[in-house]
Amino acid sequence: LAKTTQPISMDSYEGQEVNITCSHNNIATNDYITWYQQFPSQGPRFIIQGYKTKVTNEVASLFIPADRKSSTLSLPRVSLSDTAVYYCLVGGMNRDDKIIFGKGTRLHILP
Amino acid sequence: GAVVSQHPSWVICKSGTSVKIECRSLDFQATTMFWYRQFPKQSLMLMATSNEGSKATYEQGVEKDKFLINHASLTLSTLTVTSAHPEDSSFYICSARGGGGHEQYFGPGTRLTVT
Numbered sequence: 001l002a003k004t005t006q007p008i009s010m011d012s013y014e015g016q017e018v019n020i021t022c023s024h025n026n027i028a029t030n031d032y033i034t035w036y037q038q039f040p041s042q043g044p045r046f047i048i049q050g051y052k053t054k055v056t057n058e059v060a061s062l063f064i065p066a067d068r069k070s071s072t073l074s075l076p077r078v079s080l081s082d083t084a085v086y087y088c089l090v091g092g093m094n095r096d097d098k099i100i101f102g103k104g105t106r107l108h109i110l111p
Numbered sequence: 112g113a114v115v116s117q118h119p120s121w122v123i124c125k126s127g128t129s130v131k132i133e134c135r136s137l138d139f140q141a142t143t144m145f146w147y148r149q150f151p152k153q154s155l156m157l158m159a160t161s162n163e164g165s166k167a168t169y170e171q172g173v174e175k176d177k178f179l180i181n182h183a184s185l186t187l188s189t190l191t192v193t194s195a196h197p198e199d200s201s202f203y204i205c206s207a208r209g210g211g212g213h214e215q216y217f218g219p220g221t222r223l224t225v226t
Contacts, residue, residue: 034214043115043204043217044155087154096143096162099206099215101155 004088004102011108018075020105022088025069030094033064033071036087038104044087048073083109113139115207117218124195124225131191132221134205140185141207145215146178149202161188185209195225 005023012018024033032051036044048055050062050071061074075082087104091097114137124130134144143162147155159175161167161182169175179191188207192199206217 036217041202041220041222043117043206043220046214046216049214096160096168098157098160099145100157101147103154 004090006086006088006102006105008103009106009108011110012078013110014079015077018078018082018107018109020073020075020086020088020107021070022073023070024088024090027068027090028092030092031090032093033062033068034089034091034099035060035062035071035073036089038085038087047086078107078109080109080111083107113137113207113214113216115141115205115216115218117203117205117221119221120219121222122224124223126196126225127194129191129193130195130223131189132203132205132223134188134190134207134218136186136207136209136216139207139209141188141209142185143208144182144188145206145208146180146188146190147204147206149204149220155204158190192223195223197225199223200225 034049035047037047038044048060048062052064055062063072085104085106089099091099116135118133146158149155157170158173159167159169159180161180163182163185167180182188202220204220206215208215
C-alpha cells in the first residue's frame with residue numbers, strides 16, 4: 001500500500017485558491033488517487049479521483065504529474081465552509097483493495 | 112450518488128455491555144464493506160474488511176473476538192463491540208464499495224461512548 005505524505009495543516013483566506021500537495025512515491029501501477037474531505041464528527045466525503053494528468057469536477061481539480069509520485073488538490077475560491085481535514089489516499093480499485101488513511105491536511109479558512 | 116447510512120448515530124453504553132452498529136448501503140449493493148475507528152484529532156484507522164457472505168479480515172492489532180463483524184447481505188454489515196470498555200469510546204465509520212464503481216462511500220459515523 002502506497003504511503004502518502006501531506007502537510008499537516010494549512011491556512012488560507014476566503015476567495016483564495018488553495019492547493020494541497022500529496023506525495024506518494026511508492027504508488028503502484030494500478031493505484032488511483034482519491035481525495036476526501038472530512039468535517040468534525042462526520043464521515044469522509046468524496047471530492048475527486050484520478051489516475052493521471054488532470055481531473056476537474058464541480059468542486060475541485062486534481063493535478064497528477066506524469067510520474068504519478070505526487071498529486072495536487074486545487075480548491076478554487078475557498079469559503080469558510082471549506083475548513084475541514086483533507087485526505088489524500090492511494091489504492092487499487094479491486095473489491096478487496098483497502099483504503100488506508102494518512103494523517104490528512106487540516107485546512108483552516110480565515111475570513 | 113451512492114448513500115451509506117449508519118445506525119445509531121450515537122450511543123452511550125455501560126462498561127461491560129455490548130453494542131451493535133449497523134451499516135447499510137441504501138441504493139447499491141456493497142460487495143465489500145470496511146470498518147474504521149477514529150479518535151479525536153486523529154485520522155481514520157482501518158479495523159477490518161468484510162465481504163458479503165464471508166468472514167471479515169481484521170487489521171493487525173484489532174481483536175476479532177471483541178469487534179464482531181457480520182456482512183450477511185449485500186446491503187448490511189454490522190459491527191458489535193463486545194464487553195465494551197471506556198477505551199473503546201470512539202467514532203466508528205463504515206464504508207462500502209460496490210455498484211460497479213471505483214469509489215468507496217462512507218457512512219456518517221457512529222459516536223460510541225462507554226461509561
